[in-house]
Amino acid sequence: MQKLIIIAAIVGFFGFFLALGAGYAYTWYDYETMREQPIAFDHKIHAGQLGVPCSDCHNAAAISRQATMPAVQKCASCHKAIQVRLEELIEFEIEKIEAEKEKIASDFADGKITAAERDNKLVKKDRELARKDRELDPVRRKNLQKIKEHVDKQEPIAWVRVHALPSHVYFSHKPHIKQNIECTTCHGRVEWMGIARQVAPLTMGWCVSCHKSRNAPHDCTTCHQ
Amino acid sequence: MNRREFLKVLGLTTTATVGTSCLEEYHWLGNKPKKIVSPALSPEESVIPGKAVHYTSTCSECPAHCGLLVKVMDGNPVKLEGNPDHPVNHGKLCLRGQAALTRLYHPKRVRAPQAQSGGKWQEITWDEVCKRIAEALAASQQQAGVTNVYLASRTTGHVAEAIGMFCDKLKVTRWPEYEPFAHAALREAYRKLFGRADIPAYKIAKSDFLLTIGADILETFVSPVFYAQQFASAKQDTKWQWTHVEPHLSLTGLKATQRLVAQAGSEVHLLSFLIRQLAKSFKKNLPEEVWQLVPEQPLEKVAALTGIAREKLASLATKLQTAGHPLIIVGGIALAHGSGREAALLGALLQYGLGMLGDTVDFAAAEDYSHVGSMLDMQKLNAMLREKKVGVIFLSRTDPLATLPDSSQFGENLRHATLRVGLGDFLDATMQACDLVLPLSHSLESFGYVASGKHLKSVVQSTLPTLYQTRQEDDILLQLVQKAGEAAASQQIVASRDKAKEFLKQGYVVEESVSVPVELNAEALVAARQDWQVKDTLPTPCTLVAVPSLRSFDGRSHMLQLLEEIPDPLSTISYGQWLSVSREDAAKLKLADGDVVELSGHSMASSLSVFTVKLPVKLQPLLPQGSLSLHINASIFSKMAFDPRCGELVAVWEKAEMRKTGERVALPILGASPYQEGRGILAGSKKSHHTQEDKHGHDHVHRDEKDAKSLYPKHANKDYRWAMAIDLDLCSGCSACVAACYIENNVPLTGAEQHLYGREMSWIRLEPYVSEGGEETVQTQPMLCQHCESAPCEPVCPVFAAYHNEEGLNVQVYNRCVGTRFCANNCPYKVRRFNWFGHNLPSPTDKMVNPDVTVRGRGIMEKCTFCVQRIREAKEIAKDENRLVRDGEMVPACMQTCPNNAIVFGNILDTNSRIYQIIHAEKVHRVLEEFGTEPAVYYLAKKREKKDA
Structure with missing residues (x-):
């Protein structure tokens, strides 16, 4: 029994400092x-x-x-002027490429171009599309989306x-x-x-x-x- | 206790202390960032985080309506200061005005509309509130003989207009407003004699002799800050004289040049004596019949009836006769007895006769009391309620249940109303008896204006969005009016509120008033003879007077703990109620402070006013023998009767008896002794036991700087040496400085229990000392950290938390302090305060914290800093302009609010500063100067003498 108490005391003593250290850490x-x-x-x-x-x-x-x-509106005002315009431009270009792709398909249907020519042109257009898509960075888009939400909800950013x-x-x-x-x-x-x-x-x-x-x-x- | 137990206890307490200290703010684990920075969506141009903005507004804590400048920081109002340009208070506030901020942030405010059903409270929506009120109004209009009633406390400005409109359109009877202290007798007298039921503005500053009878102008009478300012400016003229007549002891009386003690209820004899004596020098002729009201009485008889010495009576009459601009104010306790109405009438008559009207008594700048009723109106309402003639009753900002006598059974009768709607901010007695409770926004959350005087509009500006689902009164009425389909009326309500926008920046607007000559209506005076009530009774052995408290006024401020924490300046008791007894009466019954007595009172005015109550006593030096006085609170209100002729509350019980019960109660008396014990603390008092030391060659009393011997080297001051001068001739002990200090410096409230241990925290306190030598009087002396040149607290600090800086400030660095309390032990002025506990700030009181001052944690010593945060701010502004701080730029919170302009603060290195001039030109006194501490706080002697003269 006495032994147990001594062990407990020793464990308790060192344990206390260990716990203190752990708490500190x-x-x-x-x-x-x-x-x-x-x-x-x-x-x-x-x-x-x-x-x-x-x-x-x-x-x-x-x-x-x-x-x-800065106020959320400060972020929004700049991004409306620069970033959003930029994105709109890219999206406009994407739409243009999509239209061109459709035109290639219709040209082929009308027999204006051959299948090989069509495939060649479509590959080029797809590459262009991929490049444009890359310009729309997903992280950046997400952040801008968040700012837009804060503005819409009239809520400050914490x-x-x-x-x-x-x-x-x-x-x-x-x-x-x-x-x-x-x-x-x-x-x-x-x-x-x-x-x-x-x-x-x-x-x-x-x-x-x-x-x-x-x-x-x-x-x-x-x-x- | 043996050694083992001692070690065990020691170990346990050490562990507990170390363990719990980790929870404190200053812990060794560093500061983890918890805060978030959330910027406003579109910040207004004027609001910059971290910069204070000041908005004009108006104080709503009492009917005086002082102008405010509200300091708003990061969207929260953190301090109220007076608007320096406002004609009522000139930038000053009383202690209740300072504490008004704690009402806004009071945790117990009602937060949403509530309905009571079966004793339980339930939150409801505002729409539901409107629906229920509209239904009840419609139902009671169907019933014959039932009236709907709107009862409010004194209301002016746009809310008064809104109530008028609402009552008019929805057929609700607008009851005369209820104020417990409505000055009914005074207004009745002015109405009878001059046809003006108002309280005029008394121009004290214009007078050369002032006689106040009962009116406690520096405490609660009508507009105390206004009168304090007037007093301060009148006092500039050394020839100005003031005599105060009272039956008890008040702060106002102590400030007068001459204080006369008159038997309560005998003021009417004094006034008739004065009228008879001064008849020859009357500027206006009084009609013959009037003289029958004032019987000629021999001087001896008047002296016997009033208890004032004959020569003093005679000299009083002479002073009035010789004065060029005399002023007499009769009010307060002088009217609150059986012959109060007569005293008011004779006082008004004397004012008329001596030509004060239009000169020192100004009806053009009168207070607007036109809607205010009296106890008689409440009696009528009570009768109507009893007879079930009241349908819906609105009770706005008023607590009749707590302030009407028990005998009226108002609470019982109120139950007969079909719907009781309470508007207010706390669930007080009246609100708890209501079916619907509509929480009102604080004035700092409302917009509109109030009338500080008949021709003075003062803006009420919202300084923060409402904290809870509260609404301002006119908004509630507006919605009800709109619901009733009265579009035009609702537009008018909005239009009247929007008038305030015109004077938002200035904070007030003075409208032009045409002063109408006031003429005496002698017929009305003669008619008053019918129920003339003057008794020739000699002073009774024991008279009880109940007076309004400086701290809680008519009880409307009783829930503000700050006002309980600040002790009553005369008795230095903070929490609880007590009875002040004179030293002679106490000696007769062998009473000591805290002994409980059974007190019974009989009033001659009304047979209803009989009561018995048990109260602890406090010995009050200078209180006249045979006079007992206490402060009015709810328990006293419940026992008060009123004069059925004018509706004035009777606060004098001529036949009072006191019986010792043998019980004792611990009273939180914060002042150790009312006497200086020969220490010469007050200026002009003699030191008794120190004079013996002087014989041994220690001439401590008038030490020149050359002779000063100190163990420590002199401090070098660079640009500034801050110092303060307090004029005791002006200090009335109103405690406004204490309240301002509490709010400015985030001083914690400790509560009654801690006060009993002597653990109060106030950085500045008022010490009422009985002056020694000459005529005995009590002088209140503000005591704060003296910022000694050789401060005894500094060398004993083991961690250099207390040190002397190069501006002469005795600085306390809080987070360096380890709490040994050596400094407090070594301070001869007892101005250092120790935080025995951490003081938690329940939400939303944490918003009230001044961000410029640290909230001190447990185990930290604190004290007055001379508002170091304001010094820092002033220096920053000066540095921007590349100059030193100018005189008058640095104003500590106590000086800023002092209604009597008693405090001057400044830099004594600047020879042009006001403080330098005062210290070098006038006779100044420093407390316990013989210790060689060289305090930087100078007290101006009571009887001011020029040094050279």
Whole structure:
């Protein structure tokens, strides 16, 4: 009996620390992990390829503490003008090719062309069709469809917050932008990222080191609210 | 306990503490992102997340209707401030105004229309509500002799028009509005004498001598913030004099230059004496018959009847005679007794005789009480209900069940109505007796306007979409009118509401008014002789007076916990009810604070008003001997009778008796002692036991900066050294600053139980101290973190959570705090507050949280920060413009709301700032200065003297 108690005590003792470690590991938060977003917004295309400035969408950064997320209508308005038009064009071309295919078939029925000629022409047209279809990327279409749904339902998109600060921290984008700090200083090269993720630790030491190096105020009340 | 048990307990508590602390917000596991950013679909241009927007609106917590600027952040109103331009409150709010926000977010608000069937509540739709009301209205119109009644509390503006339209079109009788404190006697007097049943605006700032009889102008009388502002500006003139006459002890009385204690009910003798004395200097001639109403009485007799010394009576008459612009306000407790109507009539007569009408008494800017009735109307309604003559009854924003006397049996009689429809925001006593409960939107969720005065319209603006399925009153009526097929009327209702759009930005509009000369109707006065009721009774040994509470007014604010959490400024009791007794009476019965007494009261005015109640007592210094006072709440209302001649509530019981029961109740008395115990806390008081130290060569009292010896090096200030000056001559103890601080800084509410342990959380409190030396008086002194130059709290913090920053602020870094409480122990001012528990915020109160201030968790020490978040904001604006913060730009929440303008805040490094001028030009006092703490909060001495003079 006594032996059992001793074993139980030892197991319990080590088990406690194991459980603690397991709990720690389970709740471990790796800030660099990419978060899944409701819409796979690609910064690589927008900020990278197209070169849209950050402040075009996060437009309150220079005037408010929050950089703010763009309204759904903002996404929709751009895409209506560019993407949807583009898609319409492609669809129009697809329709044109389909019509041409039909014409080839009718030409053959009328005896204007031979079977070999018809097959040759149809293969060419099918290749053209496949190329056009490829231009209509399914992921992109899905995303656009989602945006359209949000607009139709008058529903905001619930983005998952990437850069979160504890509630006892006061942070404002405004003074940082006023000091001409680049967005990339804290947010990394978002234009290379695709879906945005956090690259800087956003810890107090990290903040203070930058504040000190730039001779910015580093009294506790500057950030602790 | 042996060693083993001790270790066991220690181990268990440590594990429990560590275990539960993981659940706190600041845990060592890091911050997992939980929040989602969901942008609005099409954000309005003006609404930027993270930026505060201010909307104009109007406070609806009492009938004064102060103008508001509502601070809205991320779509939620988070703070109410006064509209600086508004003619009523000039940017200031009282504590109830500050707490109005907690009504909006109150978890117990009714969230959807409900119907009661068989004692059970069931949610129904608005369409169903309309259907049921329409059917019931139609049914009762078929019956002969049955009336439908619409009873509301005082309503002005577009809702009043909507009610009028609704009642007109659907044949509902619009009953005179019910206000428990309707100033019935006063209005009746003005109606009789001048044909104006209104309450005029009393221009205190214009007067050079003010005599208030019973009217608690700084607490609850008509428009307290307006009068506080008037008081503050009148006080600028050092020659301005104010005498207050009262039977008990009130904050208003303490602020007067001279406070006279008169026997309750004897005010009418005082007034007739004054009329007789001043007859020669009357500017208007009174008709001969009038003189029969005011019998000539010898000075000795008046002195005996009122209890005021002869010389004081004589000097009062002289002061009135010599004043160029005298002002007399009779109201409140002076009218709430058997001869209250007479006192009101004589007061109005005196105002007329001394030529105050049109000068200091302004009927042109009168409060609109035209729809308000009195207790007599309620008596009529009660009789109709009893005789089953009422069909559908609408009870809007009113709680007659809680405020009418039990003897009226209103609750029983209400059952005879065929359908009871309650409109309101809480399931109070009246609403629970209703068949249908229609939840009303808070004024911050409504749109329209109210009338703050007869010619002053003030906008009510919605600052957020309705939180629940509530509607504003005129919308409900609109739907009913539409259902009845009255299209034209419904358009009119909408049109009247839309008038508010014209003055949305300014928040108010003053309409031009033509002042009509007021003439005396002597016939009516003479006719009043028929039931003239003045008794020549000498002061009784024990008189009980019940007065409206500063905190809950007529009971309409009783559900707001914040107002219970803030202690009554005179007794420092937070939760519960108590009876204030004088020190002499307590000594007679050997009573101590918390002893329960059996109190019985007999009123001379009405044989109905007899009651017995058990209450704990609180000793109140300066309360006159033989006077017992308590605050009116539902249990007192149920025992009050009214004057059958004018409908004024009787709140004086001349024959009161008190008997010790031997029971004791723990009262949450937050002030340790009403006396300074020789510490010289108030400005101008003597230090007794410290003077002995002085003999030994420690001259602590007037230390110059040169002489200051401190172990610690002096702090260097860069651009700012923030400091505060509080003028105790102006501070009335109204507690508005406390309420503002609670809301601004997310200060948690702890509840009655914690208060008994002394664990209140307020960052600023009012300490009522009996002044020592000279005439005894009570002075309330706001006590907040003194932001000492050599703060005793700083060096004892083991983790540097408390430190001194370069702006002179004594900063507390919350997430660095480990909760040793050494700092609180070392603070001589007892201003540091410790979070013994985490305070959960039940939904939707979490929306009220000011996002600029951290919500502190368990085990954290907190205290006044001089509103560091506002300093940060002001500095940010200044930095944008490349300058320093200007004087007056940085206003902490307490100063912002102070109705008496008693608080000044600023940077003392700026020699042009107001605070610098005050500190260097006037006699200032710092609390417990002899400790060498060098506080940054300066108190201006009660009797102000210029330093050089």
